[in-house]
Each structure stands twice: as structure tokens, then as C-alpha cells.
Amino acid sequence: MVLLRKLSAELQEVAEGELGENFLRLEEDLEYIREWINKQPHLKARTDDQFLLAFLRGCKFSLQRTQEKLDYYYTAKTIVAELFSNRDPYDPDIQEVLRLGPVLPLPNTAGPEGPRIILLQSSVLNPDKVQYIVFLKVFLMILDILLQEDDNFTVAGVAFWSEGKNSSIRFIMQLTPALLKKIHVIMQKAYPIRLKGVYSTHCPPIAETLFNLSKSFSPEKLTKRMFLYSEIGEEFCKQIPKHLHPKDFGGANGSLEELKSKTNALFFLRFYYLL
Known part of the structure; x- marks a missing residue:
């Protein structure tokens, strides 16, 4: 059965x-x-x-x-053991990333059949306290939970929104081309996701360079779904409408604090998927 x-x-x-x-x-x-x-x-x-x-x-x-x-x-x-080893949610480094909330699935979608939107915020991470590789590890852990728990994610797909305003240059520089290539290969070859879009807003120059480099790692079909915006303006809102933004960004899709609490609760209730 x-x-x-x-x-x-x-x-x-x-x-x-x-x-x-x-x-x-x-x-x-x-x-x-x-x-x-x-x-x-x-x-x-x-x-x-x-x-x-x-x-x-x-x-x-x-x-x-x-x-x-x-x-x-x-x-x-x-x-790529460095991204998959030591997935203990009570590890202090993982706890710090979860506390700051750089990976937040947004609860409301563009209709009941819409793809899941995941907000990525590198700006909340301090390079003196958090390594980029731990951020990526938590990102993949959350994707693993969504694979099991989120029907919009597995059926309708996912759109990633990377918001980079006030991001630390020192933190972004930890994302080397080699590490960027690894995460791209993993996302394309290992994870069964339907990528609907990658949208980057308030992207600092070094992140823009990495964004363009990442396009070189991607098939043409995916590069057509990757967009860079200098602000959260009218053009961006054509892709992710304003009402689907978090309240802190002027939308109606939960506050950042609410989203962190909800994501962390799901993480600790379902962490056995990660072991």
C-alpha cells in the first residue's frame, strides 16, 4: 500500500x-x-x-x-562531504545560522498551485561568526526537509530570491569559484527540484561577478531564469509580486521574525530527515 x-x-x-x-x-x-x-x-x-x-x-x-x-x-x-557532514541541528555553528535566518521559505505562494519562494539573506551573516560553507550546509538541510514536507516545492517548483543589501563583502568572498561550482553541480545533478527562477536584488559588485559566473555553470534553459536587479522595484515585482514579499519589505507574507520561528520549528521537528 x-x-x-x-x-x-x-x-x-x-x-x-x-x-x-x-x-x-x-x-x-x-x-x-x-x-x-x-x-x-x-x-x-x-x-x-x-x-x-x-x-x-x-x-x-x-x-x-x-x-x-x-x-x-x-x-x-x-x-562533497564538507557540505553534508555534521548535520547535527544542535551544532553551535548551525544554531547560529538558524538564529539569524538567512534561508526562509515564504508561506504564501502565487496561488495554490504556485512555486515555493525561498528568501536568501546573506546580509544577516557576520563573517567573523559564520562561515559561508555552514550557510550552504543549512541551505541544503532546509531543502532536504522541503523535499519531504512541501508539496508546492516538489510539484510546482521553487524560486530563489537572494536579497543582498548591506551584505558583508568579506562574507561573500568566502564563496570561491570552486565552491560555487560545487553547489551548482549539486543543485543541477543531485536535487530533484524544478527551478522556476533565481532573482538577486541589491547585489553588491562582487556578488554580481559571482552571479554572472554562476550563469556560465548553468545550461541555457536555466540562465534564462536568472535575473539581477539593483533594487526591489517595479521590474522585480513583475517576477515576485509585492504581496508575496515579507512584511519587513512592504509585503504581506509574514514578518522576518515570524518566518525565522516557523522555519526553525520545522527544522527541529523534522531534523531526523537529515541524519
């Missing part, structure tokens, strides 16, 4: 129309992937229905692509 969360009618329509999800074939697809995992001695992978379904959806139910993505997802934990 398949144990899965029921989608809303709107998300079910997206799953069937855009991803090719077929309820009559779902149990067979899940069992096929589970049997494949059990035959891979190098893979110590989870095999629960909801987790595997996130990968099937992210790969539009291509069994071959799902296998490739799962393989790389677990391989990455070894070859």
Missing part, C-alpha cells in the same frame, strides 16, 4: 499535466525504484514512498533520470 500525502486539486492538476504523474502507475514506479536501490550495494538510500516520489516528480517520472539523480544525491554526500 502506497503511503502518500494527498495533493490539493490544483497541485494534482500540475502533477498530472506538467509532470506526467499517473495514479494508476504510481505504486509500480515506486516499487521499481525501490527494487533498483536495493540492488545498488553502494547506495545507503531511503526508500520510503514520500521521499522517492519527490525524486520521481522532480524527474517528471523518468525512471532513468530518477535513478541517476538518486545516485548522485547520495554520491554527493561523499564527494
